Amino acid sequence: MSIQVNQLASWHALQQHQQQLANTSIPALFAQDKQRFEHFSVEACGLLLDYSRNRATQETLDLLLVLANECQLSDWIKRLYQGEAVNHTEHRPALHIALRNRSNTPIQVAGQDVMPEVNAVLQRIGQFVQAVHNGDWLGHSGKPIQSVVNIGIGGSDLGPVMVTRALRAYRQGGLRSYFVSNVDSSHLMETLAEVDPETTLFIIASKTFSTQETMLNANSARQWLLEHYQGDEQAIARHFVAVSTSTERVRAFGIDTNNMFEFWDWVGGRFSLWSAIGLPVALAIGMEQFEQLLGGAHAMDEHFRTAPLAENIPVLLGLLSVWYTNFWGANTHAILPYDFVLEHLPAYLQQLKMESLGKRVNRQGEVVTYATCPIIWGAAGNNGQHAFYQLLHQGTHLVPADFIVAAQSQHPLGDHQPATLSNALAQTLALSQGRDTAATQAMLQAQGVSAEEIAQQLPHRTFIGNQPSNTLVYERLTPALLGALIAMYEHKVFVQSVCWDLNPFDQWGVELGKQVANSLLPALMGTGEAPADSDSSTLALLKRFAK
Ligand code: F6P
Secondary structure, three states: OOOOHHHOOHHHHHHHHHHHHHOOOHHHHHHHHOOOOHEEEEEEEOOOEEEOOOOOOOHHHHHHHHHHOOOHHHHHHHHHHHHHHHHOOOOEEOOHHHHHHOOOOOOOEOOEHHHHHHHHHHHHHHHHHHHHHOOOOOOOOEEEOOOOEEOOOOHHHHHHHHHHHHHHHHHHHHHEEEEEEOOOOOHHHHHOOOOOHHEEEEEEEEEOOOOHHHHHHHHHHHHHHHHHOOOOOOOOOOOOEEEEEHHHHHHHHHHOHEEEOOOOOOOHHHHHHHHHHHHHHHHHHHHHHHHHHHHHHHHHHHHHHHOOEEEEEEEEHHHHHHHHHOOOOOOOOEEEEEEEEOOOOHHHHHHHHHHHHHOOOOOOOOOOOOOOOOOEEEEEHHHHOOOOOHHHHHOOOOOOOOEEEEOOOOOOHHHHHHHHHHHHHHHHHHHOOOEEHHHHHHHHHHHOOOOHEEEEEHHHHHHHHHOOOOEEEEOOHHHHHHHHHHHHHHHHHHHHHHHHOOOOOOOHHHHHHHHHHOOOHHHHHHOOOOOOOOHHHHHHHHHHHOO
16 A cells, blocks of 8 residues: 555645634635735736635645645656656556647657657648638538538547637638537537538547547438438548547548548547647637647646746646645535636536546555545636526535636627626625625615514525635637636646546546447347346336337
8 A cells, every 4th residue: 555645744734724724714814914915826828816815824835835745746747748658557648738839849759759740730730721711622512611510529529619619709711610529419410400511521530539429420420421412432531531549440431541630649638629639729710829829838838847836827726626625625616717708618627627537546546535526617607696606605515616807808898898807806705705794784774674674684694705716817818828728727637636646647437338338229229138237227218218
């Protein structure tokens, strides 16, 4: 048995420290330190992190940094950047940083610099984007492409969906973007109803090129196209391109490998946005702006690699998450963007964080004796206010949250932005300050409410406050800023993984469901029996579906 992180001296010190701090509220911390904002905020890569609204003092941060050192965080960062096989269960490095390495310094995998390959694929993407935008790349009947349908799921979908939506204001080339991920045919059928086969380009995006959902959707899309072209297989080459690590499977599917954009097994699915998986993004916003996205991520990579841990944004965010998860019992974390274009960020971060950190054994394969990844959820700020913020304000759960706030909207209009900002600022303040009984009573008295009514209403109208939050502020969401924001969260995940002694780069937990689904398929297709060990619920429901 190795030493688990909760046996480290710093862990015990943090437990004791939490007990000392348990009765100190966030407003009390603000009262004690008039310059709390200055002391608990940091800026890098166009992002300001205000972490003053946390149940934390300087001593908390010092102790968390001791924990980071005891877990050898700086060494792990070096190993990540040097291309060591940090994904030890799959014997691979995790080199998403190479995909956006704008400095071009060599990065070695198995003794070979990967940068020439990375740059070559980027160049091919650039040429392809230009050909589609210029109308040099034509559909089979000679018409220019107008719609791009990306078929992929998980990491081959969520990043491109989120970024393409977020950067709608930066669109170039006039293409319409669609994304099909779900195996339920409604997703594909509803999309195909909106596009014209003669002007549509399908991108089949799959690292493995074997994912059930993607392959079924790709086959059905191919069928749909061939039906339009009366079975003329030559149409495929003009309407289908592939993004994958598997040349053989792409060829077997029938896509010309000249129309394939490669990436590599050292790119994890949920970290693959920066690879050719970003092709739909590059087609939507143009190559130059796609490269700005990469540039923003690279700037954050450099910040993470070089900034002292105490001033390092991903490190601070990761350590604060450990603080709440393991010392305050928080089992959830909310993502609340006050920039509507980031409406898909919570879903993207669900995969990034929960597929990476939703694990119960440490790197040595031992069951951990402490909590790991909190449940990630959220929605665009104001919408959330009218849905679930009631629970944040008066529920029983501790919910640390990230408020992500743009100073400027991408589509300025009248008083909308001051209204958005007032809501963001109000929520962080109200969540931490609350409103105690005395203040609530005074308010109701001032409103002329009767004493009897006040006595009845008081418990329902008070707010205990003390809900912690981080506020991340930027000027305006540019491609570069978005790149930095995403890379910040990727590195936060890495920091958490080091503190929890987890491998964040594998995802064995998604295997079992896939296997069981495959075993049930014959019974649903009428080509076989249900597995003998199926329970009565599965058998009864299979029977019902068969009807
Ligand atoms: O959900 C499991 C997973 O393997 C993800 O990690 C990945 O992003 C997704 O499936 C899609 O995989 P692929 O790109 O190989 O189709």
